[in-house]
Amino acid sequence: MIEFIEVGPLTSVQDQGRWGYQAQGIGPSGVMDRRLARIANALVGAPADQAVIEFWGLGPSIKTVDRPVTLAVAGQAQPASGHSAWQTLRLEPGELLRVGPLRGHAVGYLALADPLDVPVWLGSQATHIRAALGGIEGRCLRAGDRLALRPRTGPSATPRLIAPELALPSTNGPIRLIAGPQDASFKPEALAVLVSQPYRLTSLCDRMGYRLEGPALAHKVSADIASDGIAFGSVQVPADGQPIILMAERQTTGGYTKIATVASCDLPRLVQSLPGQALDFTWVSVAEAQAALADSERALERLCADLPAPLDLSTASLLRANLISGVVRGE
């Protein structure tokens, strides 16, 4: 069991989401950054889709209550308790982990080797905070909450670590967009403006959506449509022309035109951007986005399968140094 001593404002239990119920108005919710959550689970040897604790800006302080607990923090934090982020940690009973603030990115994860004993509702443990469903009573975690852990079924975790620069998405290059479904509702110049003019993230960013500000995107006639379904990354543009990108906790349906959708492989980059940050966009085809997604998934699989043990890393770097000096000598 773990106890939450201090908790940031938007800390919740999330997994890959509750799929198959959108026809009833029940949105999937789930982790904002699938990639980082996956890496957090890999650090504790947990299945890729195991539920994690998602936190925004400020990581929680937690204490183990009874048994030792194996966990990992995926996020650019420097825990005041002296623990390290980006690697497998073992907390002894009564030991305190203070994750502290994230630096340079928005969302972090706390993964536990033993699965969280949180109710599974409609096949998922994900919290939908706005609808007050799933997770722990449909709400964010708060100080004093105690979460029980179930014994894990697999072998115990081997300590692993990851270099933060491999875990966090690189900030290079524009964010890729796929046009549609309602790109035809916009004046042609709007599609050019979106990929050539600067847009900034406003401070109105949460699990539901990220509001951008920049040159207004002009509709041909109207910003309204007969309500239809919404995907993660949909770029919705109401009548004021300012885009809102809909995220994990979007409503299932909406009545505004959607000019584009962010390519899935660039969602982690968007999610981890901070208010005030400038965003560049570029158009890609569906096929290009799908190929890039397949590539990034393969790379993530490899990364997670080959996470070095703390000792391995030093051995590997020593080995590399020797090899290089060997080559130099050979010349």
Place this chain on the structure above:
Amino acid sequence: MTNDFSFSPAGDQAALLTFGAAGDMALDAHANARVMALYEVLQSDAQTWLRDLVPSLRALLIFYDPQQIGFEALQDRVSRCLGGLDAVGQSDIGRQLRLPVCYDADFALDLENVAAATGLSTDQVLAKHQASVFKVYMLGFMPGAPYLGGLDEALTLPRRASPRAQVPAGSVAIAGAMSVIYPKQSPGGWHVLGRCPLPLFDAKQDAAPCLLAPGDTIHFQAISRADYDALLADPRGFDPLQGGAV
């Protein structure tokens, strides 16, 4: 028949099929019936590439696994499905349900306004609402919230000029050519005519948390205030599949 739709990417893991033009706001029973028919076919087909479906007024959002099917292959498949649907009748999709509604003055918050705006008497407004045969065109806005098409044309009105900060749970309301039921208390701009005592959404009902499903046909059945209170206390006293007291 099969060329009056568009098929567009909604990112790299979803595609949106829309009947009619994107800016077309008019409710279209035929378009919605085709959405529902396609929804049923894809749902019962349950292909492994299918992740989720969101039927709406005149569109179907299809979430798919791009590792298993590409956008163009999906488009071909859906087009073929649509071709097959045109030959079949679509009226038998969904269940026939009765829902109890109490039109008591305490609940009919906008009845007088609706009567004044439509030029009908309050009795005529209620009679027309009860006589309308509604179809669940989509669920959305919040879990279990139905958008019901089929409202008597004489009751078509724009939304209230200023939305209510709180519409009580169960409120049955109208705006445009539709009727809605609010599953829980929430802000809303629709004209409230009555209240339904049955829970439209109950998270504790694990197997089926929502009372209604897309494509269901709804007949409202007027009930007294006493029946309303009794059903609010114990909703099992009314079976929507049968109507009336059980």
